[in-house]
Amino acid sequence: MRIEVLGCSGGIGDGRHTTSFLIDDDILLDAGTGVTRLSREALARIDHVFLTHSHLDHILSLPLLLDSVAGEREGPMVLHAIPEVLEILKDHLFNWRIWPDFSRIPSVEAPFLRYSPIALGQPVVLGEREITAIPAHHVVPATGYRLRGRAGSLLFSGDTDSHPALWDLAEMTPDLLHLVVECSFHDEQREIAHASRHYHPARLAADLASLKPGPLVWITHLKPGGEAGILEQLASAGSRPFQALREGQVLEI
16 A cells, blocks of 8 residues: 555645545545645546545545546545544535535436445455544544555544544554554643644653554644644653654555
8 A cells, every 4th residue: 555645734835735645546535635736637546535524624625626527437436434424524515505416416326426434443445455444532523544555554543632542453453554643733732632632742742652662653734833843842742753744755554
């Protein structure tokens, strides 16, 4: 599995793009503004989109992606998410008021978009690739994901505050190569972090202390303008070694 970071910022501006990962050339994990970096040819090759949750920075490019290439595809694009996330999108996005209902056009029998509900802990197998929704602790229904390829696994926290399931799963994943975990706010903004259920450095460093040796740790979803300070606080808190995820970076598993 080849995982290209299209966007990994907690916002936009000065070249920043929000969360999206291109897996090989046919799968998106989240559909933030990072998707806009792709050519139309690349967009047309995407057959599956896996969403963590319904917040705009993770779905913003999805409606325009479908609109840009749907007519050039031979079959529907498949949208995978837990049922609660799919219901939000049906009610508030693909509802004809915000955007057309692509699950019903050009016809119900042959739509541009097909919803595929997934369950926590149940892998979706696409060839030799395995993608499994994992728990997250956020203000809306949300998940992270475990990606498993031939060489090993990657855990992506999604948007989340501290919760034991992520770290238990890391402990129980013997082939874990990469942990991509968010850290959105400075410690001085911990009240905002707690209210919006995001990590801040002191809280993340405490959880990272329990992570088994071996996997590389990548920090994502840093809020614009605060990146250097967040990373400095995380290092000062005694965190295990980590690196900041970068747009354009490629991870392989």
